[in-house]
Amino acid sequence: MILLQLAADGLLLGAVYALFSSGLTLIWGMMNVINFAHGDFVMLAMYVAFFAFTLLKIGPIFFVPLAAMALFGLGVLVYVALVRHVMRGPMLAQILSTFGLALFLRYAALWAFSANFVSLPDNLVGGVYQLGGIRLSASHLLAGGTALVLTLGMHLVLTRTDLGSRMLAVSEDRVAASLVGIRAERMQALAWGLGAAATGVAGGLIVLFFYVSPEVGNAFTLLAFVTVCLGGFGSVPGALIAGLLIGVIESFSAYWLGPATKDVVVFALFVVLLWVRPQGLLGRA
């Protein structure tokens, strides 16, 4: 029974990992740039949600979309002001740009919000459901369910709509896409917006049951890396499966090895994976 319980907890958390990781994989797939600030976007979204609740007194129905919109704006801004200019520059510039951004966001947050851990009240989304002996808290269910639906939604948008086809065209061949009248710049800005909005929703959901501090971003960045790497760079369905898997692995290793070492397993998995199969489990070589 405990195994089922752990698996259920892991899957619900993993769905949220899948959501913000699909943002990272979308950005990578469109323009082969890694967002080293991805976890710090999640951190920022958590603060947006936290302050929306404490200052504006609005609940998750409003603060999750608010965080998504705020991060969408940030993503587009980062693309237009920074990434667009370094994309064709040397590798050093590409890598340093978002790493500098991560540093800036993390320490600006430290400065503005202090290093204290803050969290929303436990009973904001209260209640526990019993399902055949498994206890599922309402906040986890809400977060996991929403994340799952939105990740699938993102996959559908990318594969089933005209907009998705245009984005795919740009990721396949930017010049050819421009020749048939697709605005490549706009598609890439949109990819950054959507990728960041995914962290916005994920941050707004995680904050329902997880504390916020300026430093939480680093762990989320690495979680997004390992998820994207496991699922294959550029693949949203891959990120979904990998995210769920990572959530379960984390949940089990926290139970068997203790919460302090749960990240050791995941990070070690990432390092091994990068060595033996950098294209991911589902990715193409």
Add this chain to the structure above:
Amino acid sequence: MRASLRRVLIAIAILLAIAPVLTQDAFYQRIAALVVLAAISASAWNVIGGYAGQVSFGHSVYFGIGGYAALLAFTKLGLPPIAGAPLGILASFVLSAIVGLPSFRLRGHYFSMATIAIAALAGLLVTNWGYAGGAIGLMGPATPRSPADLLFRSPLPYYAIFLVVLAILLVLTWWMERSRMGFYLRAIGSGERAAASLGVPIRRYKLYALFISGAFTALAGSLYAVMIGFIDPDSGFGILVSVNMVVMAALGGAGTLFGPLVGAIILVPLEETTNALLGGGGTGAAYVAYGVIIMLIARFSPGGLAQFLPRIAARKSPRAA
């Protein structure tokens, strides 16, 4: 232009060598010692991160190994801390071989992601390693038992030691710059596939570069532990240790001989004075600034000041260009 630039830099180097002797203020002498120490690790990072273009965000692992080797030699074996430095360097070679061989199949972004993960992993492991003090860390000798403990009240002896190490590293880098290895590394840095197609033995030379880079970073870690007399997971393996190396090398000019030194001369006094003025909150402020500096470099001048300043000079006097 280039020859005169070099002359200016040599003049600056000489000035730097004698500067702390001119002041009696221990605060400034300490900053000078820290500048040279930071320049050592940033110059070491530069060999792999600048010349070979493999942007490592995980060099803190080497720094931490060096620092822990020094203070483990003291706490566990009763040796002077500096006796741990060769052990740290040895360990750095082993780590370079283990980590470098597989991760060098990874190019560009993948390599940088792997280094972040390895550093995070190392930090977590050390924090949970009770033998090495866990989260609390290790202390050096409180009072000197012998001159070999290298415990000085004045920062000047440290400054002299660090300067010698920096000089050795810079001469080595200078020699490397104009040897076959320097050309190979720059070829790798500017395009790995192209370099491979020209017959550059990529993995071998990247590994050589990592050996040099890691060994000197580990030595810098040992020297840090000897001077400060304390190391913990954050000051040894924390991501900010890596950030310092990256930002200093990138600001001065990644892949240039004196770039990391110039970056250290600018940034260390800045960080130390904001720390002194703002106290604990100062660290945050310094890293907000570092983030902005890194973004500005990436956006406007990936070659750092070494690329930026000549461009300004050329614009001011069109005839010189």
